[in-house]
Amino acid sequence: MNQVYVYPHRGRFQDIDAAGILFFARNFDYFHDAYLAFLEHLEMPLHEHLDDAEFVIPLVHAEADFAKPIRFGTRCDVHIEVARLGTSSFTLAYTLRGDGDRVLTTGQTVHCCVERATFASRALPERLSAALKPYLAATSP
Amino acid sequence: MNQVYVYPHRGRFQDIDAAGILFFARNFDYFHDAYLAFLEHLEMPLHEHLDDAEFVIPLVHAEADFAKPIRFGTRCDVHIEVARLGTSSFTLAYTLRGDGDRVLTTGQTVHCCVERATFASRALPERLSAALKPYLAATSP
Amino acid sequence: MNQVYVYPHRGRFQDIDAAGILFFARNFDYFHDAYLAFLEHLEMPLHEHLDDAEFVIPLVHAEADFAKPIRFGTRCDVHIEVARLGTSSFTLAYTLRGDGDRVLTTGQTVHCCVERATFASRALPERLSAALKPYLAATSP
Amino acid sequence: MNQVYVYPHRGRFQDIDAAGILFFARNFDYFHDAYLAFLEHLEMPLHEHLDDAEFVIPLVHAEADFAKPIRFGTRCDVHIEVARLGTSSFTLAYTLRGDGDRVLTTGQTVHCCVERATFASRALPERLSAALKPYLAATSP
Secondary structure, eight states: OOOEEEEBBOOOOGGOOOTBBBOHHHHHHHHHHHHHHHHEEEEEEGGTTTTTOEEEOOOOEEEEEEESSSTTTOOOOOEEEEEOSSEEEEEEEEEEEEEEEEEEEEEEEEEEEEEETTTOOOOHHHHHHHHHHHBTTTTOO | OOEEEEOOOBBEEEEEESSSSBBHHHHHHHHHHHHHHHHEEEEEEETTTTOOOOOEEEEEEEEEEEEEETTTTBOOOEEEEEEEESSSSEEEEEEETTTTTEEEEEEEEEEEEEEETTOOOOOHHHHHHHHHHHHHHHOOO | OOOOOEEOOOOOOOBBBBTSBBBBHHHHHHHHHHHHHHHHHOOOOOOGTTTOSSSSSOOOEEEEEEEOOOOOOOOOEEEEEEEESSEEEEEEHHHEEEEEEEEEEEEEEEEEEEEEEOOOOOOOOOOHHHGGGBBBBBTTT | OOEEEEEOOOHHHHHHTTTTSBBBHHHHHHHHHHHHHHHHHHOGGGGGGTTSSSOOOOOEEEEEOOOSSOOOOOEEEEEEEEEEOOOSSSEEEEEEEETTTTTEEEEEEEEOEEEETOBOOOOOHHHHHHHHHHGBOOTOO
Protein backbone atom coordinates (compact mmCIF):
# COMPACT_ATOMS: atom_id res chain seq x y z
CA MET A 1 0.00 0.00 0.00
CA ASN A 2 1.21 3.49 -0.80
CA GLN A 3 1.49 6.31 1.69
CA VAL A 4 -1.10 9.11 1.78
CA TYR A 5 -0.35 12.61 3.00
CA VAL A 6 -3.23 14.15 4.97
CA TYR A 7 -3.58 17.91 5.39
CA PRO A 8 -6.16 18.79 8.06
CA HIS A 9 -8.54 21.49 6.93
CA ARG A 10 -11.99 22.99 7.39
CA GLY A 11 -14.26 25.21 5.30
CA ARG A 12 -13.06 28.78 5.84
CA PHE A 13 -15.57 31.53 6.71
CA GLN A 14 -14.60 33.83 3.83
CA ASP A 15 -14.45 30.99 1.27
CA ILE A 16 -18.20 30.39 1.46
CA ASP A 17 -20.08 31.94 -1.45
CA ALA A 18 -23.47 33.59 -1.91
CA ALA A 19 -25.08 30.15 -2.27
CA GLY A 20 -23.91 29.26 1.26
CA ILE A 21 -21.34 26.63 0.28
CA LEU A 22 -17.60 26.57 -0.39
CA PHE A 23 -17.00 28.47 -3.65
CA PHE A 24 -15.93 25.76 -6.10
CA ALA A 25 -12.66 27.49 -7.01
CA ARG A 26 -11.57 27.47 -3.35
CA ASN A 27 -11.33 23.67 -3.52
CA PHE A 28 -8.31 24.31 -5.77
CA ASP A 29 -6.86 26.68 -3.18
CA TYR A 30 -7.14 23.89 -0.62
CA PHE A 31 -5.49 21.43 -3.03
CA HIS A 32 -2.58 23.85 -3.37
CA ASP A 33 -2.33 24.62 0.35
CA ALA A 34 -2.11 20.87 0.91
CA TYR A 35 0.47 20.49 -1.89
CA LEU A 36 2.72 23.13 -0.30
CA ALA A 37 2.38 21.49 3.12
CA PHE A 38 3.20 18.16 1.45
CA LEU A 39 6.38 19.60 -0.11
CA GLU A 40 7.35 20.91 3.29
CA HIS A 41 6.67 17.50 4.85
CA LEU A 42 9.03 16.09 2.18
CA GLU A 43 11.62 18.65 3.36
CA MET A 44 11.48 20.60 0.11
CA PRO A 45 9.49 23.70 1.08
CA LEU A 46 8.66 25.79 -1.97
CA HIS A 47 9.19 29.12 -0.23
CA GLU A 48 12.89 28.32 0.23
CA HIS A 49 13.44 27.43 -3.40
CA LEU A 50 11.05 29.62 -5.34
CA ASP A 51 13.57 32.30 -6.19
CA ASP A 52 16.80 30.42 -6.80
CA ALA A 53 16.20 26.93 -8.20
CA GLU A 54 17.32 26.24 -11.78
CA PHE A 55 13.94 24.71 -12.52
CA VAL A 56 10.31 25.55 -11.93
CA ILE A 57 7.39 23.12 -11.85
CA PRO A 58 4.37 25.02 -13.16
CA LEU A 59 0.90 23.59 -12.95
CA VAL A 60 -0.43 22.83 -16.43
CA HIS A 61 -3.78 21.20 -15.64
CA ALA A 62 -6.27 21.08 -12.79
CA GLU A 63 -9.63 19.40 -12.41
CA ALA A 64 -12.12 18.58 -9.70
CA ASP A 65 -15.43 16.83 -9.12
CA PHE A 66 -17.65 18.27 -6.43
CA ALA A 67 -19.55 15.44 -4.78
CA LYS A 68 -20.97 17.13 -1.71
CA PRO A 69 -21.24 20.77 -0.64
CA ILE A 70 -18.72 21.96 1.96
CA ARG A 71 -19.94 24.40 4.58
CA PHE A 72 -18.30 26.85 6.98
CA GLY A 73 -16.34 25.14 9.72
CA THR A 74 -16.96 21.61 8.53
CA ARG A 75 -14.01 19.31 8.18
CA CYS A 76 -12.60 18.84 4.66
CA ASP A 77 -9.18 17.22 5.16
CA VAL A 78 -7.12 17.01 1.99
CA HIS A 79 -5.69 13.54 1.24
CA ILE A 80 -2.86 13.55 -1.33
CA GLU A 81 -1.49 10.68 -3.36
CA VAL A 82 0.72 10.66 -6.45
CA ALA A 83 -1.44 9.48 -9.34
CA ARG A 84 1.39 9.43 -11.90
CA LEU A 85 5.14 9.93 -11.64
CA GLY A 86 6.80 10.57 -14.99
CA THR A 87 10.29 11.62 -16.00
CA SER A 88 9.55 15.31 -16.29
CA SER A 89 6.08 15.60 -14.82
CA PHE A 90 3.78 14.22 -12.13
CA THR A 91 0.09 14.17 -11.29
CA LEU A 92 -1.25 14.60 -7.77
CA ALA A 93 -4.64 13.21 -6.76
CA TYR A 94 -6.62 14.93 -4.01
CA THR A 95 -9.59 13.76 -1.97
CA LEU A 96 -11.35 16.13 0.41
CA ARG A 97 -12.94 14.08 3.18
CA GLY A 98 -15.22 15.10 6.02
CA ASP A 99 -18.73 14.77 7.38
CA GLY A 100 -17.89 11.32 8.79
CA ASP A 101 -15.11 10.49 6.30
CA ARG A 102 -17.33 10.96 3.24
CA VAL A 103 -15.75 12.06 -0.02
CA LEU A 104 -16.61 15.72 -0.59
CA THR A 105 -14.38 16.61 -3.53
CA THR A 106 -11.87 14.75 -5.68
CA GLY A 107 -9.39 16.28 -8.07
CA GLN A 108 -6.04 16.25 -9.78
CA THR A 109 -3.27 18.67 -10.69
CA VAL A 110 -0.54 18.06 -13.27
CA HIS A 111 2.89 19.60 -12.74
CA CYS A 112 5.63 19.81 -15.41
CA CYS A 113 9.27 20.50 -14.67
CA VAL A 114 10.96 23.07 -16.92
CA GLU A 115 14.22 25.01 -16.99
CA ARG A 116 13.69 28.36 -15.34
CA ALA A 117 15.59 30.26 -18.01
CA THR A 118 14.27 28.65 -21.18
CA PHE A 119 11.06 26.91 -20.07
CA ALA A 120 12.36 23.82 -21.92
CA SER A 121 11.15 20.54 -20.47
CA ARG A 122 13.64 18.82 -18.16
CA ALA A 123 13.76 15.82 -15.87
CA LEU A 124 12.34 16.14 -12.37
CA PRO A 125 15.08 16.53 -9.78
CA GLU A 126 15.99 13.06 -8.54
CA ARG A 127 15.45 14.03 -4.92
CA LEU A 128 11.86 15.07 -5.64
CA SER A 129 11.08 11.90 -7.64
CA ALA A 130 12.46 9.75 -4.82
CA ALA A 131 10.41 11.65 -2.24
CA LEU A 132 7.17 11.34 -4.22
CA LYS A 133 7.57 7.62 -4.97
CA PRO A 134 6.19 6.21 -1.68
CA TYR A 135 2.96 8.14 -2.34
CA LEU A 136 2.43 6.66 -5.80
CA ALA A 137 -1.10 5.25 -5.76
CA ALA A 138 -1.22 1.48 -5.90
CA THR A 139 -4.11 1.80 -8.35
CA SER A 140 -2.21 4.09 -10.72
CA PRO A 141 -1.54 2.71 -14.20
CA MET B 1 -21.56 29.39 -36.60
CA ASN B 2 -22.56 29.60 -32.96
CA GLN B 3 -22.49 32.74 -30.89
CA VAL B 4 -19.69 33.37 -28.37
CA TYR B 5 -20.09 35.50 -25.26
CA VAL B 6 -17.01 37.56 -24.46
CA TYR B 7 -16.34 38.90 -20.97
CA PRO B 8 -13.56 41.50 -20.96
CA HIS B 9 -11.05 40.94 -18.20
CA ARG B 10 -7.47 41.50 -17.11
CA GLY B 11 -5.17 39.89 -14.54
CA ARG B 12 -6.07 41.42 -11.18
CA PHE B 13 -3.32 42.76 -8.89
CA GLN B 14 -4.28 40.66 -5.87
CA ASP B 15 -4.78 37.47 -7.93
CA ILE B 16 -1.08 37.23 -8.77
CA ASP B 17 0.75 34.66 -6.63
CA ALA B 18 4.21 34.39 -5.11
CA ALA B 19 5.54 33.05 -8.42
CA GLY B 20 4.51 36.30 -10.13
CA ILE B 21 1.69 34.88 -12.27
CA LEU B 22 -2.06 34.49 -11.92
CA PHE B 23 -2.71 31.88 -9.21
CA PHE B 24 -4.11 28.90 -11.13
CA ALA B 25 -7.30 28.71 -9.04
CA ARG B 26 -8.17 32.33 -9.95
CA ASN B 27 -8.72 31.20 -13.55
CA PHE B 28 -11.79 29.42 -12.17
CA ASP B 29 -12.91 32.64 -10.48
CA TYR B 30 -12.69 34.37 -13.86
CA PHE B 31 -14.67 31.53 -15.49
CA HIS B 32 -17.40 32.05 -12.90
CA ASP B 33 -17.38 35.85 -13.12
CA ALA B 34 -17.85 35.46 -16.89
CA TYR B 35 -20.59 32.85 -16.35
CA LEU B 36 -22.56 35.22 -14.10
CA ALA B 37 -22.15 38.08 -16.59
CA PHE B 38 -23.29 35.68 -19.31
CA LEU B 39 -26.45 34.79 -17.33
CA GLU B 40 -27.11 38.48 -16.89
CA HIS B 41 -26.60 39.04 -20.63
CA LEU B 42 -29.22 36.29 -21.15
CA GLU B 43 -31.53 38.27 -18.83
CA MET B 44 -31.44 35.61 -16.13
CA PRO B 45 -29.17 37.20 -13.51
CA LEU B 46 -28.36 34.73 -10.74
CA HIS B 47 -28.56 37.32 -7.97
CA GLU B 48 -32.26 37.81 -8.65
CA HIS B 49 -33.09 34.12 -8.52
CA LEU B 50 -30.64 32.65 -6.03
CA ASP B 51 -33.01 32.71 -3.08
CA ASP B 52 -36.38 31.89 -4.54
CA ALA B 53 -36.15 29.59 -7.57
CA GLU B 54 -37.49 26.05 -7.22
CA PHE B 55 -34.30 24.70 -8.71
CA VAL B 56 -30.58 25.21 -8.26
CA ILE B 57 -27.86 24.44 -10.78
CA PRO B 58 -24.77 23.43 -8.80
CA LEU B 59 -21.42 23.02 -10.45
CA VAL B 60 -20.36 19.36 -10.34
CA HIS B 61 -17.11 19.45 -12.32
CA ALA B 62 -14.47 21.98 -13.33
CA GLU B 63 -11.23 21.66 -15.23
CA ALA B 64 -8.64 23.87 -16.88
CA ASP B 65 -5.45 23.74 -18.90
CA PHE B 66 -2.98 26.52 -18.34
CA ALA B 67 -1.22 27.26 -21.62
CA LYS B 68 0.51 30.57 -20.88
CA PRO B 69 1.11 32.50 -17.67
CA ILE B 70 -1.17 35.49 -17.06
CA ARG B 71 0.38 38.56 -15.46
CA PHE B 72 -0.93 41.63 -13.63
CA GLY B 73 -2.85 43.98 -15.88
CA THR B 74 -2.57 41.86 -19.01
CA ARG B 75 -5.69 41.15 -20.95
CA CYS B 76 -7.33 37.75 -20.42
CA ASP B 77 -10.83 38.07 -21.90
CA VAL B 78 -13.08 35.11 -21.16
CA HIS B 79 -14.80 33.62 -24.22
CA ILE B 80 -17.77 31.36 -23.38
CA GLU B 81 -19.48 28.77 -25.54
CA VAL B 82 -21.85 25.96 -24.60
CA ALA B 83 -19.95 22.70 -25.12
CA ARG B 84 -22.92 20.45 -24.32
CA LEU B 85 -26.59 21.11 -23.69
CA GLY B 86 -28.40 18.16 -22.11
CA THR B 87 -31.85 17.72 -20.63
CA SER B 88 -30.85 18.32 -17.03
CA SER B 89 -27.28 19.56 -17.34
CA PHE B 90 -24.96 21.62 -19.52
CA THR B 91 -21.25 22.14 -20.01
CA LEU B 92 -19.67 25.54 -20.58
CA ALA B 93 -16.34 25.90 -22.39
CA TYR B 94 -14.08 28.84 -21.56
CA THR B 95 -11.10 30.27 -23.40
CA LEU B 96 -9.02 33.05 -21.85
CA ARG B 97 -7.45 35.07 -24.63
CA GLY B 98 -4.95 37.92 -24.55
CA ASP B 99 -1.39 38.86 -25.39
CA GLY B 100 -2.39 39.39 -29.02
CA ASP B 101 -5.36 37.01 -29.01
CA ARG B 102 -3.31 34.01 -27.90
CA VAL B 103 -4.99 31.26 -25.90
CA LEU B 104 -3.87 31.59 -22.28
CA THR B 105 -6.20 29.14 -20.51
CA THR B 106 -8.95 26.78 -21.62
CA GLY B 107 -11.45 25.08 -19.36
CA GLN B 108 -14.88 23.66 -18.75
CA THR B 109 -17.50 23.61 -16.03
CA VAL B 110 -20.42 21.17 -15.77
CA HIS B 111 -23.70 22.34 -14.21
CA CYS B 112 -26.56 20.03 -13.15
CA CYS B 113 -30.08 21.19 -12.47
CA VAL B 114 -31.70 19.82 -9.31
CA GLU B 115 -34.81 20.50 -7.23
CA ARG B 116 -33.94 22.91 -4.46
CA ALA B 117 -35.87 20.96 -1.83
CA THR B 118 -34.86 17.39 -2.63
CA PHE B 119 -31.72 17.77 -4.78
CA ALA B 120 -33.35 15.31 -7.20
CA SER B 121 -32.28 15.76 -10.81
CA ARG B 122 -34.77 17.71 -12.95
CA ALA B 123 -34.98 19.19 -16.41
CA LEU B 124 -33.34 22.53 -17.09
CA PRO B 125 -35.90 25.34 -17.22
CA GLU B 126 -36.98 25.71 -20.85
CA ARG B 127 -36.18 29.39 -20.87
CA LEU B 128 -32.56 28.69 -19.91
CA SER B 129 -32.15 25.92 -22.50
CA ALA B 130 -33.51 28.19 -25.21
CA ALA B 131 -31.18 31.01 -24.18
CA LEU B 132 -28.10 28.77 -24.16
CA LYS B 133 -28.82 27.12 -27.51
CA PRO B 134 -27.37 29.82 -29.82
CA TYR B 135 -24.05 29.44 -27.98
CA LEU B 136 -23.83 25.68 -28.51
CA ALA B 137 -20.42 25.10 -30.09
CA ALA B 138 -20.59 23.97 -33.72
CA THR B 139 -17.85 21.47 -32.95
CA SER B 140 -19.67 19.92 -29.99
CA PRO B 141 -20.64 16.25 -30.33
CA MET C 1 -0.57 41.02 32.92
CA ASN C 2 -3.33 40.07 30.53
CA GLN C 3 -3.39 36.93 28.46
CA VAL C 4 -2.59 37.01 24.73
CA TYR C 5 -3.97 34.53 22.23
CA VAL C 6 -1.44 33.57 19.54
CA TYR C 7 -2.52 32.14 16.19
CA PRO C 8 0.42 30.67 14.27
CA HIS C 9 0.47 31.75 10.64
CA ARG C 10 2.64 32.33 7.59
CA GLY C 11 2.29 34.34 4.38
CA ARG C 12 0.21 32.20 2.02
CA PHE C 13 1.35 31.63 -1.59
CA GLN C 14 -1.85 32.91 -3.19
CA ASP C 15 -2.12 35.94 -0.89
CA ILE C 16 1.02 37.54 -2.33
CA ASP C 17 0.23 40.31 -4.83
CA ALA C 18 1.80 41.57 -8.03
CA ALA C 19 4.24 43.66 -5.99
CA GLY C 20 5.59 40.49 -4.40
CA ILE C 21 4.29 41.09 -0.88
CA LEU C 22 1.19 40.11 1.08
CA PHE C 23 -1.77 42.00 -0.42
CA PHE C 24 -2.70 44.53 2.29
CA ALA C 25 -6.34 43.36 2.48
CA ARG C 26 -5.20 39.80 3.31
CA ASN C 27 -3.89 41.08 6.65
CA PHE C 28 -7.56 41.51 7.54
CA ASP C 29 -8.27 37.94 6.46
CA TYR C 30 -5.54 36.79 8.85
CA PHE C 31 -7.02 38.94 11.65
CA HIS C 32 -10.36 37.23 11.10
CA ASP C 33 -8.91 33.72 10.83
CA ALA C 34 -7.21 34.36 14.17
CA TYR C 35 -10.43 35.78 15.64
CA LEU C 36 -12.37 32.63 14.71
CA ALA C 37 -9.63 30.40 16.13
CA PHE C 38 -9.72 32.56 19.27
CA LEU C 39 -13.51 32.09 19.62
CA GLU C 40 -12.97 28.36 19.24
CA HIS C 41 -10.23 28.45 21.89
CA LEU C 42 -12.81 30.17 24.15
CA GLU C 43 -15.18 27.25 23.40
CA MET C 44 -17.61 29.44 21.47
CA PRO C 45 -16.90 28.45 17.86
CA LEU C 46 -18.76 30.71 15.44
CA HIS C 47 -19.63 27.92 13.03
CA GLU C 48 -21.78 26.24 15.67
CA HIS C 49 -23.75 29.38 16.47
CA LEU C 50 -23.90 31.31 13.22
CA ASP C 51 -27.34 30.09 12.23
CA ASP C 52 -29.25 29.88 15.47
CA ALA C 53 -28.11 32.44 18.03
CA GLU C 54 -30.53 35.24 18.93
CA PHE C 55 -27.78 37.77 18.42
CA VAL C 56 -25.11 38.52 15.84
CA ILE C 57 -21.91 40.48 16.37
CA PRO C 58 -21.14 42.24 13.09
CA LEU C 59 -17.85 43.98 12.52
CA VAL C 60 -18.39 47.73 12.25
CA HIS C 61 -14.83 49.00 11.91
CA ALA C 62 -11.42 47.65 10.91
CA GLU C 63 -8.04 49.29 10.58
CA ALA C 64 -4.42 48.32 10.15
CA ASP C 65 -0.93 49.79 9.93
CA PHE C 66 1.51 47.97 7.71
CA ALA C 67 4.98 48.28 9.24
CA LYS C 68 6.95 45.70 7.25
CA PRO C 69 6.19 43.73 4.10
CA ILE C 70 5.18 40.08 4.58
CA ARG C 71 6.46 37.56 2.04
CA PHE C 72 5.46 34.05 0.97
CA GLY C 73 6.19 31.46 3.63
CA THR C 74 7.47 33.88 6.23
CA ARG C 75 6.07 33.70 9.71
CA CYS C 76 3.38 36.25 10.63
CA ASP C 77 1.78 34.92 13.81
CA VAL C 78 -1.32 36.82 14.88
CA HIS C 79 -1.33 37.98 18.52
CA ILE C 80 -4.77 38.97 19.82
CA GLU C 81 -5.67 41.04 22.85
CA VAL C 82 -8.93 42.72 23.80
CA ALA C 83 -8.37 46.48 23.49
CA ARG C 84 -11.78 47.47 24.84
CA LEU C 85 -14.63 45.51 26.40
CA GLY C 86 -17.90 47.46 26.50
CA THR C 87 -21.45 46.51 27.38
CA SER C 88 -22.61 45.86 23.84
CA SER C 89 -19.36 45.98 21.87
CA PHE C 90 -15.67 45.11 22.04
CA THR C 91 -12.47 45.96 20.18
CA LEU C 92 -9.81 43.40 19.35
CA ALA C 93 -6.18 44.43 18.81
CA TYR C 94 -3.98 42.36 16.50
CA THR C 95 -0.22 42.26 16.06
CA LEU C 96 1.35 40.22 13.31
CA ARG C 97 4.83 39.19 14.38
CA GLY C 98 7.59 37.40 12.51
CA ASP C 99 11.02 37.82 11.01
CA GLY C 100 12.60 37.41 14.47
CA ASP C 101 9.57 38.62 16.46
CA ARG C 102 9.42 41.98 14.72
CA VAL C 103 6.07 43.75 14.41
CA LEU C 104 4.88 43.41 10.81
CA THR C 105 1.31 44.68 11.02
CA THR C 106 -0.88 46.06 13.80
CA GLY C 107 -4.63 46.52 13.63
CA GLN C 108 -8.00 46.60 15.30
CA THR C 109 -11.52 45.41 14.65
CA VAL C 110 -14.67 46.66 16.42
CA HIS C 111 -17.58 44.26 16.94
CA CYS C 112 -21.10 45.32 18.03
CA CYS C 113 -23.70 42.94 19.40
CA VAL C 114 -27.20 43.29 17.95
CA GLU C 115 -30.48 41.35 18.02
CA ARG C 116 -30.61 39.06 15.00
CA ALA C 117 -34.22 39.93 14.21
CA THR C 118 -34.24 43.68 14.68
CA PHE C 119 -30.55 44.64 14.54
CA ALA C 120 -31.20 46.67 17.71
CA SER C 121 -28.16 47.04 19.95
CA ARG C 122 -28.07 44.62 22.89
CA ALA C 123 -25.70 43.59 25.65
CA LEU C 124 -22.94 41.12 24.88
CA PRO C 125 -23.77 37.64 26.15
CA GLU C 126 -22.34 37.34 29.66
CA ARG C 127 -20.46 34.19 28.79
CA LEU C 128 -18.59 35.97 25.98
CA SER C 129 -17.75 38.99 28.13
CA ALA C 130 -16.39 36.73 30.85
CA ALA C 131 -14.31 34.78 28.34
CA LEU C 132 -12.82 37.93 26.77
CA LYS C 133 -11.96 39.60 30.09
CA PRO C 134 -8.62 37.85 30.77
CA TYR C 135 -7.37 39.13 27.40
CA LEU C 136 -8.21 42.78 28.14
CA ALA C 137 -4.97 44.65 27.50
CA ALA C 138 -3.37 46.06 30.63
CA THR C 139 -2.66 49.24 28.73
CA SER C 140 -6.26 49.70 27.61
CA PRO C 141 -8.01 52.85 28.85
CA MET D 1 -16.16 71.56 -5.73
CA ASN D 2 -13.58 68.85 -6.20
CA GLN D 3 -13.85 66.03 -8.69
CA VAL D 4 -14.84 62.51 -7.57
CA TYR D 5 -13.78 59.36 -9.38
CA VAL D 6 -16.52 56.71 -9.47
CA TYR D 7 -15.73 53.04 -10.03
CA PRO D 8 -18.89 51.02 -10.78
CA HIS D 9 -19.05 47.79 -8.79
CA ARG D 10 -21.35 45.17 -7.32
CA GLY D 11 -21.01 42.58 -4.56
CA ARG D 12 -19.25 39.59 -6.12
CA PHE D 13 -20.63 36.06 -5.66
CA GLN D 14 -17.45 34.60 -4.19
CA ASP D 15 -16.82 37.58 -1.89
CA ILE D 16 -19.89 36.83 0.20
CA ASP D 17 -19.05 35.08 3.47
CA ALA D 18 -20.69 32.43 5.63
CA ALA D 19 -22.87 35.12 7.25
CA GLY D 20 -24.36 35.95 3.84
CA ILE D 21 -22.82 39.39 3.43
CA LEU D 22 -19.69 40.80 1.79
CA PHE D 23 -16.69 39.62 3.84
CA PHE D 24 -15.42 42.81 5.52
CA ALA D 25 -11.88 42.42 4.13
CA ARG D 26 -13.22 42.39 0.55
CA ASN D 27 -14.24 46.04 0.99
CA PHE D 28 -10.50 46.73 0.96
CA ASP D 29 -10.13 44.73 -2.25
CA TYR D 30 -12.79 46.93 -3.82
CA PHE D 31 -11.01 50.07 -2.55
CA HIS D 32 -7.83 48.85 -4.25
CA ASP D 33 -9.55 47.81 -7.49
CA ALA D 34 -11.01 51.32 -7.65
CA TYR D 35 -7.62 52.86 -6.84
CA LEU D 36 -5.98 51.01 -9.74
CA ALA D 37 -8.79 52.02 -12.10
CA PHE D 38 -8.36 55.60 -10.84
CA LEU D 39 -4.61 55.52 -11.61
CA GLU D 40 -5.43 54.24 -15.07
CA HIS D 41 -8.01 57.01 -15.51
CA LEU D 42 -5.20 59.44 -14.60
CA GLU D 43 -3.10 57.81 -17.35
CA MET D 44 -0.63 56.34 -14.89
CA PRO D 45 -1.60 52.65 -14.86
CA LEU D 46 0.30 50.76 -12.16
CA HIS D 47 0.81 47.66 -14.26
CA GLU D 48 3.00 49.61 -16.68
CA HIS D 49 5.22 51.05 -13.97
CA LEU D 50 5.34 48.40 -11.28
CA ASP D 51 8.61 46.87 -12.38
CA ASP D 52 10.69 49.80 -13.54
CA ALA D 53 9.87 53.03 -11.69
CA GLU D 54 12.55 54.45 -9.36
CA PHE D 55 9.97 54.81 -6.63
CA VAL D 56 7.22 52.69 -5.09
CA ILE D 57 4.20 53.95 -3.15
CA PRO D 58 3.38 51.29 -0.55
CA LEU D 59 0.20 51.42 1.44
CA VAL D 60 1.02 52.07 5.11
CA HIS D 61 -2.47 52.35 6.61
CA ALA D 62 -6.02 51.27 5.78
CA GLU D 63 -9.29 51.62 7.64
CA ALA D 64 -12.98 51.22 7.02
CA ASP D 65 -16.36 51.66 8.67
CA PHE D 66 -19.07 49.22 7.65
CA ALA D 67 -22.41 51.03 7.75
CA LYS D 68 -24.67 48.61 5.90
CA PRO D 69 -24.24 45.00 4.79
CA ILE D 70 -23.47 44.46 1.09
CA ARG D 71 -25.06 41.45 -0.60
CA PHE D 72 -24.42 39.45 -3.75
CA GLY D 73 -25.15 41.41 -6.90
CA THR D 74 -26.13 44.62 -5.17
CA ARG D 75 -24.54 47.81 -6.34
CA CYS D 76 -21.63 49.16 -4.29
CA ASP D 77 -19.95 51.77 -6.50
CA VAL D 78 -16.66 53.06 -5.12
CA HIS D 79 -16.36 56.86 -4.95
CA ILE D 80 -12.79 58.13 -4.55
CA GLU D 81 -11.58 61.51 -3.39
CA VAL D 82 -8.16 62.64 -2.19
CA ALA D 83 -8.46 63.33 1.53
CA ARG D 84 -4.91 64.65 1.94
CA LEU D 85 -2.13 65.44 -0.51
CA GLY D 86 1.27 65.81 1.15
CA THR D 87 4.79 66.16 -0.20
CA SER D 88 5.68 62.48 0.04
CA SER D 89 2.36 60.84 0.85
CA PHE D 90 -1.35 61.04 0.19
CA THR D 91 -4.59 59.72 1.67
CA LEU D 92 -7.48 58.45 -0.43
CA ALA D 93 -11.05 58.46 0.90
CA TYR D 94 -13.51 55.86 -0.36
CA THR D 95 -17.29 55.69 -0.13
CA LEU D 96 -19.16 52.61 -1.29
CA ARG D 97 -22.63 53.65 -2.37
CA GLY D 98 -25.61 51.60 -3.45
CA ASP D 99 -29.08 50.51 -2.45
CA GLY D 100 -30.50 53.85 -3.65
CA ASP D 101 -27.29 55.86 -3.20
CA ARG D 102 -26.98 55.02 0.49
CA VAL D 103 -23.54 54.93 2.09
CA LEU D 104 -22.58 51.29 2.63
CA THR D 105 -18.91 51.56 3.60
CA THR D 106 -16.47 54.43 4.09
CA GLY D 107 -12.72 54.12 4.36
CA GLN D 108 -9.26 55.49 3.79
CA THR D 109 -5.87 54.30 2.63
CA VAL D 110 -2.56 56.11 3.19
CA HIS D 111 0.20 55.77 0.59
CA CYS D 112 3.84 56.84 1.12
CA CYS D 113 6.32 57.36 -1.69
CA VAL D 114 9.77 55.81 -1.16
CA GLU D 115 12.87 55.13 -3.23
CA ARG D 116 12.69 51.64 -4.66
CA ALA D 117 16.32 50.84 -3.84
CA THR D 118 16.66 52.27 -0.33
CA PHE D 119 13.02 52.65 0.85
CA ALA D 120 13.98 56.18 1.94
CA SER D 121 11.11 58.66 1.87
CA ARG D 122 10.99 60.85 -1.22
CA ALA D 123 8.71 63.43 -2.81
CA LEU D 124 5.75 62.23 -4.83
CA PRO D 125 6.38 62.50 -8.55
CA GLU D 126 5.13 65.91 -9.68
CA ARG D 127 2.96 64.39 -12.38
CA LEU D 128 1.09 62.27 -9.83
CA SER D 129 0.59 65.21 -7.43
CA ALA D 130 -0.78 67.34 -10.25
CA ALA D 131 -3.14 64.57 -11.35
CA LEU D 132 -4.47 63.98 -7.82
CA LYS D 133 -5.03 67.67 -7.03
CA PRO D 134 -8.46 68.11 -8.70
CA TYR D 135 -9.77 65.29 -6.51
CA LEU D 136 -8.64 66.90 -3.25
CA ALA D 137 -11.75 66.99 -1.07
CA ALA D 138 -13.06 70.47 -0.45
CA THR D 139 -13.65 69.49 3.17
CA SER D 140 -10.09 68.25 3.73
CA PRO D 141 -8.05 70.15 6.33
